[in-house]
Amino acid sequence: MPDIIQARVLKGFRDYLPEAEIERKALLEILERKFRSFGFVPIDTPSLEYAEILLGKGGGETDKQVYRFRDHGDRDVALRFDLTVPFARFMAEHVDELYLPFRRYHMAKVWRGENTQRGRYREFMQCDFDIVGTDAASSDADIILLIDSALAALDIGSFTIRINHRGLFNRFLATIGASDKGPEVLRAVDKLDKVGTLEVERILRAEIGDEAAIKVLDYITPENGFASTLAKLERLSGGKNPDSDRLRAIWEEVCASSAANDETLESAGQKQEEKSSILVELPAKPGKLVLDPSITRGLDYYTGVVFETRLDEMTEIGSVCGGGRYNELASLYTTRKLPGVGAAIGLDRLLAALEVLGKTKGRAGYTEVLVLAIEESFGPRYQALASATRKAGLSCEVYPEKKKLGQQFAYAERKGIPLAYILGGSEAEKGIIVLKDLRNRESLEASSASAIAALAKERLGK
Amino acid sequence: MPDIIQARVLKGFRDYLPEAEIERKALLEILERKFRSFGFVPIDTPSLEYAEILLGKGGGETDKQVYRFRDHGDRDVALRFDLTVPFARFMAEHVDELYLPFRRYHMAKVWRGENTQRGRYREFMQCDFDIVGTDAASSDADIILLIDSALAALDIGSFTIRINHRGLFNRFLATIGASDKGPEVLRAVDKLDKVGTLEVERILRAEIGDEAAIKVLDYITPENGFASTLAKLERLSGGKNPDSDRLRAIWEEVCASSAANDETLESAGQKQEEKSSILVELPAKPGKLVLDPSITRGLDYYTGVVFETRLDEMTEIGSVCGGGRYNELASLYTTRKLPGVGAAIGLDRLLAALEVLGKTKGRAGYTEVLVLAIEESFGPRYQALASATRKAGLSCEVYPEKKKLGQQFAYAERKGIPLAYILGGSEAEKGIIVLKDLRNRESLEASSASAIAALAKERLGK
Numbered sequence: 061m062p063d064i065i066q067a068r069v070l071k072g073f074r075d076y077l078p079e080a081e082i083e084r085k086a087l088l089e090i091l092e093r094k095f096r097s098f099g100f101v102p103i104d105t106p107s108l109e110y111a112e113i114l115l116g117k118g119g120g121e122t123d124k125q126v127y128r129f130r131d132h133g134d135r136d137v138a139l140r141f142d143l144t145v146p147f148a149r150f151m152a153e154h155v156d157e158l159y160l161p162f163r164r165y166h167m168a169k170v171w172r173g174e175n176t177q178r179g180r181y182r183e184f185m186q187c188d189f190d191i192v193g194t195d196a197a198s199s200d201a202d203i204i205l206l207i208d209s210a211l212a213a214l215d216i217g218s219f220t221i222r223i224n225h226r227g228l229f230n231r232f233l234a235t236i237g238a239s240d241k242g243p244e245v246l247r248a249v250d251k252l253d254k255v256g257t258l259e260v261e262r263i264l265r266a267e268i269g270d271e272a273a274i275k276v277l278d279y280i281t282p283e284n285g286f287a288s289t290l291a292k293l294e295r296l297s298g299g300k301n302p303d304s305d306r307l308r309a310i311w312e313e314v315c316a317s318s319a320a321n322d323e324t325l326e327s328a329g330q331k332q333e334e335k336s337s338i339l340v341e342l343p344a345k346p347g348k349l350v351l352d353p354s355i356t357r358g359l360d361y362y363t364g365v366v367f368e369t370r371l372d373e374m375t376e377i378g379s380v381c382g383g384g385r386y387n388e389l390a391s392l393y394t395t396r397k398l399p400g401v402g403a404a405i406g407l408d409r410l411l412a413a414l415e416v417l418g419k420t421k422g423r424a425g426y427t428e429v430l431v432l433a434i435e436e437s438f439g440p441r442y443q444a445l446a447s448a449t450r451k452a453g454l455s456c457e458v459y460p461e462k463k464k465l466g467q468q469f470a471y472a473e474r475k476g477i478p479l480a481y482i483l484g485g486s487e488a489e490k491g492i493i494v495l496k497d498l499r500n501r502e503s504l505e506a507s508s509a510s511a512i513a514a515l516a517k518e519r520l521g522k
Numbered sequence: 523m524p525d526i527i528q529a530r531v532l533k534g535f536r537d538y539l540p541e542a543e544i545e546r547k548a549l550l551e552i553l554e555r556k557f558r559s560f561g562f563v564p565i566d567t568p569s570l571e572y573a574e575i576l577l578g579k580g581g582g583e584t585d586k587q588v589y590r591f592r593d594h595g596d597r598d599v600a601l602r603f604d605l606t607v608p609f610a611r612f613m614a615e616h617v618d619e620l621y622l623p624f625r626r627y628h629m630a631k632v633w634r635g636e637n638t639q640r641g642r643y644r645e646f647m648q649c650d651f652d653i654v655g656t657d658a659a660s661s662d663a664d665i666i667l668l669i670d671s672a673l674a675a676l677d678i679g680s681f682t683i684r685i686n687h688r689g690l691f692n693r694f695l696a697t698i699g700a701s702d703k704g705p706e707v708l709r710a711v712d713k714l715d716k717v718g719t720l721e722v723e724r725i726l727r728a729e730i731g732d733e734a735a736i737k738v739l740d741y742i743t744p745e746n747g748f749a750s751t752l753a754k755l756e757r758l759s760g761g762k763n764p765d766s767d768r769l770r771a772i773w774e775e776v777c778a779s780s781a782a783n784d785e786t787l788e789s790a791g792q793k794q795e796e797k798s799s800i801l802v803e804l805p806a807k808p809g810k811l812v813l814d815p816s817i818t819r820g821l822d823y824y825t826g827v828v829f830e831t832r833l834d835e836m837t838e839i840g841s842v843c844g845g846g847r848y849n850e851l852a853s854l855y856t857t858r859k860l861p862g863v864g865a866a867i868g869l870d871r872l873l874a875a876l877e878v879l880g881k882t883k884g885r886a887g888y889t890e891v892l893v894l895a896i897e898e899s900f901g902p903r904y905q906a907l908a909s910a911t912r913k914a915g916l917s918c919e920v921y922p923e924k925k926k927l928g929q930q931f932a933y934a935e936r937k938g939i940p941l942a943y944i945l946g947g948s949e950a951e952k953g954i955i956v957l958k959d960l961r962n963r964e965s966l967e968a969s970s971a972s973a974i975a976a977l978a979k980e981r982l983g984k
Binding site for chain 1: 526527528529530531532533535536537538539540543544546547558559560561562563564565566567568569570571572574575578586587589591592593594595597599601611612614615616619620621623625626631633635644645653656658659660661663664667671771774775776777778779780781852854855856857886887888889892895901902903904905906908909912916917918919920921922923933936937
């Protein structure tokens with residue numbers, strides 16, 4: 061006997077067994093349906109690219125985590141570590157073959173040699189969607205409405221999308237004379253969730269002095285409701301300005317979309333008025349939109365609105381979908397201006413949340429009817445039954461060989477198959493096929509393949 | 523201005539623009555639906571594995587093409603170059619968590635540093651399906667029926683699945699005293715398509731002598747019809763044996779499945795008799811099953827039936843789906859016996875064939891209704907319209923900002939959007955929304971969001 065190689069996967073990598081893969085595919089299929097319903101189109105880019113393309117600016121924490129090596133042609137290559145950088149390269153390269161505004165989604169794997177002690181995987185799927193080539197409020201609203209629509213479809217309970225505007229915050233910093241301390245203030249505010257208000261206050265006092273610190277803390281504390289918070293931020297940032305106008309426009313579009321349940325466009329307008337002092341209900345009922353001036357989304361990249369999304373029943377897992385507006389997507393690769401807005405869904409977090417909330421489907425397979433193998437010589441008849449059943453639109457498989465019935469039933473149970481056909485010698489003599497409902501042990505019978513398939517279909521409520 | 527990095531992809535890699543990606547996704551969705559209808563479940567494995575696991579036996583042509591490098595932990599790792607080796611490792615590792623027979627499909631990317639001059643890509647998608655843990659004829663038949671069902675669903679014209687049996691061929695070689703020349707004979711026969719009968723005859727004469735060469739050429743020449751070819755092979759290989767029985771059993775099961783259009787199981791039996799002297803029609807009408815003793819599928823790995831599939835209108839592109847039965851899937855990683863049967867679909871070839879045959883959908887997007895942006899201040903109304911339209915089950919997007927109508931119509935045309943809503947100042951005054959059918963310029967109108975959405979739906983025949 062030759063030496064056996066120990067079957068194992070690399071640290072930080074994992075196999076998806078059928079139950080897990082079915083769950084993941086179901087999630088992706090729902091998201092994809094929603095992306096398409098908002099007019100987004102799919103693209104794909106290579107997993108492997110020139111390191112220079114992916115790492116552009118060089119340096120930083122990301123670099124160390126990148127899988128980078130020399131290929132057969134001695135090229136310096138790397139596995140993509142996100143979908144944003146390849147998308148920027150893609151747009152720079154193909155903008156003349158495409159059209160603007162360009163709405164794309166991309167669901168694909170990325171690789172990072174991260175520390176696995178933090179429960180992170182080194183290969184995981186990202187799920188990005190962006191609208192590029194326009195700076196319109198309507199696109200900001202679209203991204204928020206799509207997040208709402210997608211999460212609602214996942215049936216994951218109520219959730220809150222928090223939105224803020226980078227530009228408005230900068231205006232505020234200017235009014236308190238702290239413009240030059242922008243990064244430090246953002247970094248401190250970004251820690252609010254982790255370290256609490258008191259610690260943030262301490263850091264801010266040290267960075268910008270007591271008076272300014274108090275003003276910042278006031279600014280980042282929302283009022284009760286979108287409109288009153290917006291009015292406060294507008295006041296603290298020097299009055300009505302394009303950035304506060306942008307937030308108002310987004311809010312109005314989201315409200316109008318919400319109200320579209322109603323019969324007429326006029327009533328949509330009314331509804332919007334009524335709602336002006338409360339939380340904004342998103343169109344898909346369990347979602348809310350909140351103006352939260354403490355949302356920062358890190359320091360770089362975003363230049364306009366930023367947003368993140370938390371599940372109300374599981375705030376501790378952090379944001380399951382975040383994003384924002386950027387001025388220039390592809391400035392590393394082209395002089396062409398490509399403003400845009402986009403978001404990324406955290407698939408692994410969502411899958412984990414679905415599991416904790418008991419919302420997973422726990423599906424072991426797709427088979428709806430198992431044709432039991434009872435008579436050795438009946439193979440052709442079993443195939444005829446399966447074929448007729450598939451023609452009726454059901455998923456059907458033939459147990460491949462005669463085994464003890466207990467073993468075949470155990471197989472059906474393991475795969476979660478609800479129905480079975482029984483056709484043995486005695487049934488053949490009587491000219492019937494028996495349909496067994498494995499969920500309640502009830503039996504039905506019919507005398508032809510198409511008739512038993514019709515019964516099976518009815519049994520499954522199809 | 524900073525230096526611009528030239529946007530480009532690595533040689534042998536490619537971007538999928540929306541049209542191409544939509545086409546690929548449509549193909550994958552059809553295949554996936556068919557896999558599921560036959561009871562197959564999806565799995566996934568890591569892209570990156572220990573080189574030792576992937577390259578096991580070492581040496582060979584494949585090794586040179588593998589993307590292999592040292593990771594951050596100085597591990598010797600490689601990108602998978604097929605889905606078979608990872609599946610073998612997967613089964614060895616998880617067989618006790620799973621169940622047998624195990625029917626899985628796996629559609630995922632693999633990487634090979636192949637010579638791109640031959641029009642090959644270095645990153646491509648593979649699509650494998652296998653039934654592991656049984657040596658039953660029923661599973662062989664299942665794989666053939668699934669190929670038939672999947673290709674028929676792609677609407678790619680008529681096709682022919684050619685089947686042969688390795689064991690039967692070996693029996694024949696024994697009867698002519700050429701058992702020790704098996705590999706040489708197989709290698710020569712494998713060249714039949716490329717070099718023609720005369721050249722194969724020349725090679726065979728040189729390898730095994732004139733008399734044996736003539737006998738091989740006779741053996742590999744099919745008769746007219748499955749049954750008569752089988753009878754001939756059986757005679758030439760020393761009479762009825764388990765391998766010819768296996769071919770007969772597969773043939774009977776496929777025939778029975780084909781005949782399942784008919785009302786009763788009895789008539790299925792009759793049909794089968796009638797067909798015994800002609801080509802086997804596969805259940806999905808355009809497909810045929812042919813017993814072709816010249817099919818070899820290379821030298822290694824397969825131990826029982828082998829098969830390949832050609833499109834009748836494009837035989838020159840070679841097999842679009844091939845496979846066979848193997849005795850041991852995972853013998854490198856476990857002492858447990860795991861016999862199985864499986865096939866792989868050549869996605870790139872299928873996509874190329876669809877294109878040549880003019881069978882591609884040429885779809886540029888999913889959007890069914892574009893809400894035109896006419897009045898700057900109507901953003902909320904446009905979102906309300908879009909929301910109502912999505913609620914009606916249509917894909918709808920809002921053009922994000924006021925631009926010349928010509929530009930917006932051009933956008934709709936580029937994305938293949940069939941319908942548009944027009945709601946400008948004059949429509950608002952009249953209290954209507956206009957639905958424009960962009961395919962024939964016809965216009966309809968309604969006075970509420972839900973009413974216009976209903977009209978749009980009707981217009982699309984939904």
